[in-house]
Amino acid sequence: MTRVLLIARRELSGYLRTLSGYVIIAVVLAVTGLLFNVEAVNRVQLSGQLLERFFYLASGTVMVASVFISMRLLAEERQAGTLALLYSSPVRDAEIVAGKFLSALAFLALLLACTVFMPALVLLNGKVSYGHVGVGYLGLLLLGSACLAVGTLGSALSRTQVLAGIVSGCLVVVLLLCWLLARVTEAPLSDVFGALALHGHHFQAFMSGLVHTRDVVYYLAVTFAALFAATRVLEARRWR
Amino acid sequence: MIHVEGLTKYYGAHAAIRDLAFTITKGEVVGFLGLNGAGKTTTLKVLGCVLLPTSGRVRIEGFDVVENPHDIRRRIGFLPDTPPIYEEMTVGDYLSFVAQLRGVPRSQARARVEEAEERTALGEVDRVPIRALSHGFRQRVGVAQALVHRPALLVLDEPSSGLDPAQIVEMRSLLRGLRGEHTVLVSSHILSEISQTCDRLLVIQAGKLVAQGTEEELAQRLGGGGFVSLDVVGPAAPAVALLSAVPGVLQVTVQREEEGVTTLRVDAPAELRPVIARALVMGGVELLRLERGTEQLESIFLKLTHGREAA
Structure with missing residues (x-):
């Protein structure tokens, strides 16, 4: 565990010592802020509905940001030749993946913390509960966690950061499109696609301030499966 | 280990x-x-x-x-x-x-x-x-x-x-x-x-x-027992005669004679350097430089790699 945290701390400081981390935060804040402003100013709606719209908009920026945050994780190490340092140290591949993922998750949490002023405005000026805000952020964090894990897998599969971004983006889009496939197919296939869809009904409950165990389990399962696959990819690369 | x-x-x-x-x-x-x-x-x-x-x-x-x-x-x-x-x-x-x-x-x-x-x-x-x-x-x-x-x-x-x-x-x-x-x-x-x-x-x-x-082992195995490079004052002949008489010296080659200084290559193990120096000085030849041959390893390397150049 110590080595996981050591890797996570170094990686997180990497985000904060380079320009890319601040650019991601700035772009997410600007896009989410602009969209929230359009929703809040131009449409008359209940404060609860406005908060739901905020979480809906934020989920989009979180998914895109997750791809950008995670694409560097392992591909950059390979590009810079620093993966050999981790490979030749007494660290398990699962610890490398876990450390990298935790740093990305911590960075995403920091990014989400920067957006809190928007729901805080709704909280102060409308009639919504702290619970609704908290559950919405829990949903964003779980959705982000799943996307970051998929991005970690994409980064493990790729030799360059750009390629990692493309691979991760494609994987996230495939999981998103399951929602569309669920709508155009019939049961039981539609149920399967619906259950696999990254956004769809899994995130809608969080937007409304509701926590369903199946949604939490889904996001945790996607996270675990993607990280497990990323670990296997790292292990397989030692044989090549 | x-x-x-x-x-x-x-x-x-x-x-x-x-x-x-x-x-x-x-x-x-x-x-x-x-x-x-x-x-x-x-x-x-x-x-x-x-x-x-x-x-x-x-x-x-x-x-x-x-x-x-x-x-x-x-x-x-x-x-x-x-x-x-x-x-x-x-x-x-x-x-x-x-x-x-x-x-x-x-x-x-x-x-x-x-x-x-x-x-x-x-x-x-x-x-x-x-x-x-x-x-x-x-x-x-x-x-x-x-x-x-x-x-x-x-x-x-x-x-x-x-x-x-x-x-x-x-x-x-x-x-x-x-x-x-x-x-x-x-x-x-x-x-x-x-x-x-x-x-x-x-x-x-x-x-x-x-x-x-x-x-040294590699050099011996490949037929090149090493060599010593040296400069002496004066003509080559007296130095060549003295060196050829040293036990262990296989061959003496004159590489250059310029401005009163002769450069010689002595095919002999590097450990013979003190004996070579003593033989020259005792024989009245002034010794200016004596060192182990520097291209020894390169020649071993090229022989081992069948003469293929790194480039």
Whole structure:
């Protein structure tokens, strides 16, 4: 565990010592802020509905940001030749993946913390509960966690950061499109696609301030499966 | 310390190394010599537990690289062909990170960093971001990360790669300083570096080990028993006569006679240098220079690699 945290701390400081981390935060804040402003100013709606719209908009920026945050994780190490340092140290591949993922998750949490002023405005000026805000952020964090894990897998599969971004983006889009496939197919296939869809009904409950165990389990399962696959990819690369 | 048997590594259908076998005993400084693409880096990556072998066995201090990689990783310091450095970190922070990653307790990490910095002359750049360092300093940071956790075995892949002549001399002196405390396996295609820092050589060609032994052993095996180069005052004849009479001297060749100074090549083992010097001085010949032949290793290398040029 110590080595996981050591890797996570170094990686997180990497985000904060380079320009890319601040650019991601700035772009997410600007896009989410602009969209929230359009929703809040131009449409008359209940404060609860406005908060739901905020979480809906934020989920989009979180998914895109997750791809950008995670694409560097392992591909950059390979590009810079620093993966050999981790490979030749007494660290398990699962610890490398876990450390990298935790740093990305911590960075995403920091990014989400920067957006809190928007729901805080709704909280102060409308009639919504702290619970609704908290559950919405829990949903964003779980959705982000799943996307970051998929991005970690994409980064493990790729030799360059750009390629990692493309691979991760494609994987996230495939999981998103399951929602569309669920709508155009019939049961039981539609149920399967619906259950696999990254956004769809899994995130809608969080937007409304509701926590369903199946949604939490889904996001945790996607996270675990993607990280497990990323670990296997790292292990397989030692044989090549 | 290191036992390698039948080590083979394939990349797809291409065999990078085939059936390598060698042993390195504790405390030895061994040079791993070969042309680019000969399989040096692949072999060192297997020893550094970065890559797994396709077949064969590698045991380091009794541990197998496939079955007990973690036990080996705790005991080795590995410098890959490109130093594995995080450019945004300062030298001190980076070395502290590596030390802790390799099992040094946090409370002792700073002391180990200072020790490694002292051995690699990096103390003055402790707080400098690595991205601001010259290539020579970066190579030294690479060596420092390999030894910061006091490993028993150091595996260094081309530590002098890309360095200028002054930096090569510094690196050579750094490598000599590692003798005694560590077993060192250093790869290079810079022959003089290997010659001046290593006790023994392993020569690899097209993925196969073509020779191993000391420089003298290899020279003898290939029919070249070494030579001594010297300058004497005056004509060649008296010196040639004196030298030809020295037991052990195989041949004396006049290489140059200019402005009263004669340059001679004496085919004889390097250990005969005191006897040669004494014979000349006792015979009344003024000796200006006497040294071991410098292209000896190059000729061995070219013979072993069938005359193929590194370029």
